[in-house]
Amino acid sequence: MHAPVGRGPTGLAPINGARxxxxxxxxxxxxxxxxxGVSLVCFLLLHIAPGDPIDAIAPESASPQLLAExxxxxxxxxxxxxxxxxxxxxxxxxxxxxxxxxxxxxxxxLANAVVNTLxxxxxxxxxxxxxxxxxxxxxxxxxxxxxxxxxxxxxVAGISVxxxxxxxxxxxxxxxxxxWLPAMGMGQGAPFLSWAxxxxxxxxxxxxxxxxxxxxARSVRGTVxxxxxxxxxxxxxxxxxxxxxxxxxxxxxxxxxxLAVMGLQLGYLMGGSILVETVFSWPGTGFLLNTAIFTRxxxxxxxxxxxxxxFFVVINLVVDLAQALFDPRIERN
Amino acid sequence: MNATTGNTEADRKAGLEQPILAAxxxxxxxxxxxxxxxxxxxxxxxxxxxSFDVRKGETLGIVGESGCGKSTTARVLIRLLTPDSGVVxxxxxxxxxxxxxxxxxxxxxxxxxFQDSYASLNPRLTIxxxxxxxxxxxxxxxxxALEKAHEILGLVGLEPDLFAQRxxxxxxxxxxxxxxxxxxLALSPEVVILDEAVSALDKSVEAQVxxxxxxxxxxxxxxxxxxxxxxxxxxxxxxxxxxxxxxxSIEIGPVEDIYARPLHPYTRGLLASRLPMDPRRxxxxxxxxxxxxxxxxxxxGCRFRTRCAWAEHVCAQREPQLTExxxxxxxxxxxxxxxxxxxxxxxxxxxxxx
Amino acid sequence: MNTPTSTQAAASxxxxxxxxxxxxxxxxxxxRLSRDPVTIACTTVLLVIALVAVFAPVIAPYDPYxxxxxxxxxxxxxxxxxxxxxxxxxxxxxxxxxxARTSLFMGFAPIxxxxxxxxxxxxxxxxxxxATNMIIMRTIxxxxxxxSVLLAVAISGVLGAGIFNSLVSLTLxxxxxxxxxxxxxxTQVRNQDFVVAARATGASDWQIIRGHVLSNVVGPVMIYASxxxxxxxxxxxxxxxxxxxxxxxxxxxxxxxxxxxPAIYIAPMNAILPGIMIFVTSMCxxxxxxxxxxxxxxxx
Numbered sequence: 001m002h003a004p005v006g007r008g009p010t011g012l013a014p015i016n017g018a019r020x021x022x023x024x025x026x027x028x029x030x031x032x033x034x035x036x037g038v039s040l041v042c043f044l045l046l047h048i049a050p051g052d053p054i055d056a057i058a059p060e061s062a063s064p065q066l067l068a069e070x071x072x073x074x075x076x077x078x079x080x081x082x083x084x085x086x087x088x089x090x091x092x093x094x095x096x097x098x099x100x101x102x103x104x105x106x107x108x109x110l111a112n113a114v115v116n117t118l119x120x121x122x123x124x125x126x127x128x129x130x131x132x133x134x135x136x137x138x139x140x141x142x143x144x145x146x147x148x149x150x151x152x153x154x155x156v157a158g159i160s161v162x163x164x165x166x167x168x169x170x171x172x173x174x175x176x177x178x179x180w181l182p183a184m185g186m187g188q189g190a191p192f193l194s195w196a197x198x199x200x201x202x203x204x205x206x207x208x209x210x211x212x213x214x215x216x217a218r219s220v221r222g223t224v225x226x227x228x229x230x231x232x233x234x235x236x237x238x239x240x241x242x243x244x245x246x247x248x249x250x251x252x253x254x255x256x257x258x259l260a261v262m263g264l265q266l267g268y269l270m271g272g273s274i275l276v277e278t279v280f281s282w283p284g285t286g287f288l289l290n291t292a293i294f295t296r297x298x299x300x301x302x303x304x305x306x307x308x309x310x311f312f313v314v315i316n317l318v319v320d321l322a323q324a325l326f327d328p329r330i331e332r333n
Numbered sequence: 334m335n336a337t338t339g340n341t342e343a344d345r346k347a348g349l350e351q352p353i354l355a356a357x358x359x360x361x362x363x364x365x366x367x368x369x370x371x372x373x374x375x376x377x378x379x380x381x382x383x384s385f386d387v388r389k390g391e392t393l394g395i396v397g398e399s400g401c402g403k404s405t406t407a408r409v410l411i412r413l414l415t416p417d418s419g420v421v422x423x424x425x426x427x428x429x430x431x432x433x434x435x436x437x438x439x440x441x442x443x444x445x446x447f448q449d450s451y452a453s454l455n456p457r458l459t460i461x462x463x464x465x466x467x468x469x470x471x472x473x474x475x476x477x478a479l480e481k482a483h484e485i486l487g488l489v490g491l492e493p494d495l496f497a498q499r500x501x502x503x504x505x506x507x508x509x510x511x512x513x514x515x516x517x518l519a520l521s522p523e524v525v526i527l528d529e530a531v532s533a534l535d536k537s538v539e540a541q542v543x544x545x546x547x548x549x550x551x552x553x554x555x556x557x558x559x560x561x562x563x564x565x566x567x568x569x570x571x572x573x574x575x576x577x578x579x580x581x582s583i584e585i586g587p588v589e590d591i592y593a594r595p596l597h598p599y600t601r602g603l604l605a606s607r608l609p610m611d612p613r614r615x616x617x618x619x620x621x622x623x624x625x626x627x628x629x630x631x632x633x634g635c636r637f638r639t640r641c642a643w644a645e646h647v648c649a650q651r652e653p654q655l656t657e658x659x660x661x662x663x664x665x666x667x668x669x670x671x672x673x674x675x676x677x678x679x680x681x682x683x684x685x686x687x
Numbered sequence: 688m689n690t691p692t693s694t695q696a697a698a699s700x701x702x703x704x705x706x707x708x709x710x711x712x713x714x715x716x717x718x719r720l721s722r723d724p725v726t727i728a729c730t731t732v733l734l735v736i737a738l739v740a741v742f743a744p745v746i747a748p749y750d751p752y753x754x755x756x757x758x759x760x761x762x763x764x765x766x767x768x769x770x771x772x773x774x775x776x777x778x779x780x781x782x783x784x785x786x787a788r789t790s791l792f793m794g795f796a797p798i799x800x801x802x803x804x805x806x807x808x809x810x811x812x813x814x815x816x817x818a819t820n821m822i823i824m825r826t827i828x829x830x831x832x833x834x835s836v837l838l839a840v841a842i843s844g845v846l847g848a849g850i851f852n853s854l855v856s857l858t859l860x861x862x863x864x865x866x867x868x869x870x871x872x873x874t875q876v877r878n879q880d881f882v883v884a885a886r887a888t889g890a891s892d893w894q895i896i897r898g899h900v901l902s903n904v905v906g907p908v909m910i911y912a913s914x915x916x917x918x919x920x921x922x923x924x925x926x927x928x929x930x931x932x933x934x935x936x937x938x939x940x941x942x943x944x945x946x947x948x949p950a951i952y953i954a955p956m957n958a959i960l961p962g963i964m965i966f967v968t969s970m971c972x973x974x975x976x977x978x979x980x981x982x983x984x985x986x987x
Contacts (some may be wrong), residue, residue: 049845156977160970162921164928165698165944165962172955271834275925279948290929293844305841309833316832411887440889453880457712457902463881466898467888500711513884520888 025319038313039091042306045083046298052295096303101295106303109288114307116186117277117284121269123205125262128212133258135213136220137247143225152221158214164275167207171279174203184281204280208273212265219261223254257325263319267312351425352386353556354410354443354524359383359419365629378629379405381580382419384655387524392550392557394409394571394588395566396603398625402580403560407528410558411445412436423524442472444517448529451511454501459499460486464516464553471520485515488552490545507538511545518553526558531566543570564607568592573661576600579628579636580653586662596664599637635667647674712753712906719982726978729971736968740787749778751785751938759967760954771957773943779957781895783964785938789850793932793939794920794968797857802912805862809869810904814877814896824870831863843931853932857923861915868911869904876903906983917969924965940965 054071062070071077075086090097096106132155139151175183186200227233227250236246274286281287285304292301335583360383362376380402387393395403408414410421412428420427423442427433444634447453454463460480468478483493489511501509517525528547531539543566550557559569567574569586575585576597584597595601602621623640626632635653638644653665653673667675720726739746748769755776763771770779812823830838842856876882877900885895922940926932933939935946943961951958 003882033825034828034832037826038832041829041833044843045845047973156973157966157970160921160923160966160973162919162962162969164925165959165965168944168948168951168962169959172959174953176952176955203836268834268836272836274836274840275928278929289840289844293840293931301841301844305837308837312834312837313832335693389768413887414885440887445884445887447880447884449880453884455881455885455899455902458899466885467890470885470890470898505974516884516888635824 020324027317027320027324031313035310035313038309039088040084040313042302042309043087045305046302047080049298071180091306096306097299099300100297101291101300108302109300110285110303110307113283113285113288113304114311116282117273117286120201120204120208120277120282120284121266121273123201124208124269125266126308127205127214127215128209128265129258129262131209131213132216132218135217137224139217139221140224140228143221148221151217155217155221157215158210158217160214161210162275163207163210164279166210167204167276167279170203170207186283204276206281207276207279208269212262212269215265216261217259219258220254223257224250227253256323259326260319260323263315263322267315270311270315271308343510352422353389353424354387354558355385355422355425356406356410357384357420357422359406359409359421360417361405361414362417375629378580378631379628380409380416383573383577383580383582384419385585387556387558389523389556390554391572392559392570393559394567394574395560395577396562396567396574399562400614400625400628401577403577404528405580406577407445407526407558407560410526411440411443413445441520442522443524443526444522445528446510446513446517446530446684448456450513450533451501453513454509456501459500460491460512461493463501463512464519467516467520477580482515482519483557485518486512488518488549489515491515492518505538507534507542510534512540514542514546514549518549521553522555524556524558526560528560530559532561533564537600539566541551546570564603576603579625579631581636581665583637583666584662584664585655586659586664590659590662594659594662596658596662597637597666597670598641598643598668598678602640635665643654643668643675643679645675691941716979718981720978722876723978723982725974726982729974729978732780732967732971733975736787736964737791739784740791743784744786746779747781747784749781751777751781752936753777760950760957762954765789770960771954773947773957779960782938782943783880783940783961785963786940786943786964789933789937789939790920790941790965790968793850793853793857793923794916794972797854797861797923798912798915798919800836800854800858801861801865802908804858805865806869806904808862809866809871809908810896810900812866813870813873814892814900816874816877820870823866827863827866830859831867835860835918836922836925839926840929840931843926848931848934850933850937853923855905856926857919860922861919864915865908865912871907872904872907873900876900910976910980910983913979914973916976917972918964920969920972941970 054067054074054076068077075083080085094107096110098104099106099109102109135151135155139148139155142148142151155239171183174181181202182200183203186197191197233250234248241249270285273282273284274289276282277284277286278290285308288300288302291297292304359380360378360488361380362378365375365377383402383406385393391625395406397403402639405414409416412421420430421439422428423434423439428439429436455461456478461479464482464485465473465478468481469475473481483497486493486496491508491511496504496508496512498564502513504512513530514525529540530546534542546557547570549555557570559570571588574588574591576583576591576599578599584591584595584600591600592604595604597620606621621640626636626639632639632649634650635641635644635648638648641648647667651667651673653667653670655663655665656670658664658669667673668678688975689951753770757776758765758772759766759776761768761772761776763769765771766776768780770783773779773782808823808827812820812827839860841855842859843852846856850930882895882899885899890898923932924939924944927934927939927941928945930942930945933942935942940961944958944965947958947961
């Protein structure tokens with residue numbers, strides 16, 4: 001839900017092939033303070049919450065003595081830095097605490113949800129990529145024509161539409177008016193590659209894919225129109241290469257940038273699928289987040305946010321490294 | 334002049350011959366960008382121990398190849414760069430010293446015109462706003478600043494009614510440089526540093542702007558430090574000339590002297606590389622060949638020796654200091670320093686200046 | 688030495704173009720925008736929605752909070768209710784009109800605040816450079832490392848629902864990217880000759896920022912901020928849809944979508960109606976931003 005801007009850390013020098021290792025090391029090292037900062041924000045979130053966090057944990061009728069015991073048990077009686085470091089050292093070994101609602105470890109609750117969200121987001125990015133590529137290529141090749149206008153309008157619509165509302169509209173069309181596709185949940189127990197399972201993916205994946213589709217379409221349109229003007233493409237045409245072969249050449253040139261856009265979109269969707277997941281009652285991290293917020297299950301909330309944001313940090317890192325690997329000329333600044 | 338006690342240097346210089354602007358042992362080194370793993374150890378010696386005086390009413394030309402430290406010197410003079418050591422004096426008062434003159438006051442007396450006429454004007458401001466900016470920043474009320482700006486625009490030959498409201502992209506390069514001159518003059522400075530101020534202009538426009546500069550100098554009683562790589566232009570405008578090589582001042586003296594009887598082999602090479610008007614006299618002496626050495630790691634002793642036809646043992650041993658050769662003409666070359674151990678200069682076969 | 692007077696030198700300035708009306712950057716941007724039909728159409732739509740929002744009490748046919756058990760979920764085209772009614776029998780047209788107030792406010796206010804705060808941080812960081820830049824930008828990087836929706840949901844989820852909390856959380860979400868744009872443009876501008884020349888006049892940092900930096904940074908930051916308006920509109924209504932933003936019975940498009948959601952099986956048209964408003968508003972904001980970007984891409 002965010003237009004891609006010049007992402008990538010500031011202040012890191014461009015690289016050439018020989019410096020790749022050096023760059024990779026620096027880029028990884030750069031992620032460490034970011035990751036620490038992110039964990040600190042996640043930790044502090046719990047403490048900016050209005051009221052005493054213990055109120056969320058303790059039963060309403062708890063005696064002062066029980067409150068004090070609970071406070072000590074959760075470590076709320078210690079100073080913030082001490083709490084942070086003990087929390088962090090637990091988190092690093094995978095101990096995210098215990099969900100207040102279910103009484104089970106947060107990590108266990110998260111594991112399934114993360115997989116479900118990843119399936120949904122991954123599917124949406126793939127679908128979005130295919131549609132975006134199609135729209136963008138048409139628009140870029142026919143720049144200025146009515147076809148370009150239509151494709152571009154479609155792309156802007158994709159970026160502008162509230163995807164949760166699109167989900168509702170899809171439900172109305174395909175699940176209410178026609179009973180073609182399910183409106184809620186995942187396939188229960190059906191094998192992953194069976195239609196009984198996959199049909200559950202169709203509507204949420206489409207709803208989630210419009211933003212990446214729009215963004216990729218715009219970026220493809222830009223590159224195609226730009227690259228087509230360049231000399232080497234005109235040379236290829238002059239050499240008598242078929243338009244398709246020329247297209248492949250053009251795409252090869254813009255592939256690293258497109259991969260980067262896709263990677264980042266996966267990260268945004270992972271963190272932003274909460275709305276669509278809510279519409280489709282999808283048992284993913286968004287659903288978990290929703291539950292955690294409305295039951296004030298703070299450990300669960302904290303753990304979910306931490307996992308999703310760390311995922312985003314890692315994706316950013318991978319995207320930058322991959323881009324540097326594929327296209328060493330890229331100036332990252 | 335009320336020199337403060339203890340400031341004996343200033344006392345000594347507070348005589349009749351006191352220069353309006355003086356640089357004393359200026360040094361400015363640039364650290365080479367260290368990376369994450371490397372700490373900064375190497376330096377480019379942009380300006381390395383340079384001293385010179387500028388007298389009231391004169392034009393001091395500074396010449397040299399690109400990268401020789403001309404522009405860095407200019408920027409240190411006007412304190413856009415802080416010198417690593419050495420001082421700049423205005424009328425004998427040390428710039429930035431507690432008992433001297435503040436940087437802000439110095440900038441009211443010394444102004445600068447930059448080479449890139451386009452980049453040195455804010456594209457979002459009208460010409461009038463660009464010229465008034467310095468005045469407004471120095472507390473001149475808006476109306477007075479506007480009046481002054483219009484007056485100065487008229488002085489530099491830009492009719493205010495026609496140009497004041499325009500933007501920099503709407504006028505030509507020559508006109509833009511006139512605006513930059515007006516901007517520098519708005520604060521009524523005594524010294525103007527012209528850093529390659531006409532180098533980017535077409536030859537015909539260059540001549541117009543040079544003439545304008547000469548006129549302004551007369552009518553406004555200005556002193557110029559004129560920096561350029563163009564030997565002809567420097568000869569045309571300067572009273573005295575300083576030649577720089579790799580951050581060092583290697584020769585300084587009256588313009589006729591430098592051009593007619595250059596002493597330093599580098600100056601000779603530079604002058605010989607000019608195309609003379611008379612084709613029969615073209616290229617008689619070998620001009621300077623090759624590229625300047627790496628400024629990070631300059632040659633030992635004399636920095637020019639790697640390109641010098643006269644280089645001898647002593648040149649690698651000791652660094653030559655600026656030494657008086659003929660009156661006010663000073664040169665840093667062992668060949669001209671008696672008792673340096675050098676066998677002496679070769680005969681000057683260059684083209685005499687006309 | 689041949690020395691013509693300065694006026695002669697000027698007169699010979701062979702290159703004085705004939706006087707034509709001089710145009711400032713913003714002048715030419717406005718002129719370009721006024722020739723772009725898409726931008727004009729979208730601006731008109733947004734202006735109409737804004738006017739309707741402002742004059743809601745005069746225009747709206749009903750009281751937005753007046754419920755009626757008798758006409759719940761009346762379909763579109765109902766004789767008394769042009770756009771039908773919601774699950775509590777409130778007039779949908781009325782609620783959409785009142786909803787425009789909160790929805791537009793939540794689209795623009797956070798961007799305005801974030802532009803002021805983020806832009807200032809970026810300009811300070813970019814102009815100061817060095818350690819100041821380091822401290823500000825590395826902190827910004829941490830917040831930038833959160834996906835925007837997640838950050839908004841997290842902050843709102845922790846602070847609780849309500850218009851003020853949503854404003855805080857959305858503003859925080861948009862500060863980092865705006866600060867980054869501000870910082871990178873300022874860093875570029877700071878090293879340009881005209882800033883160096885301004886320093887050489889003895890002007891203070893504040894005077895230089897006001898006189899030279901701002902005029903060049905405002906444009907790019909504004910373009911970027913305008914592209915975020917649609918994101919803010921969608922995100923704000925999304926928060927309300929989740930129950931983390933504007934809470935019922937207050938009319939707001941996202942929150943209306945949320946309360947009408949169970950009615951999707953009975954009166955689907957009513958249920959999706961508020962979303963159309965969000966879509967149209969966000970689309971117009973996006974297209975205006977595109978127009979602005981094109982119009983500002985003037986080579987001057």
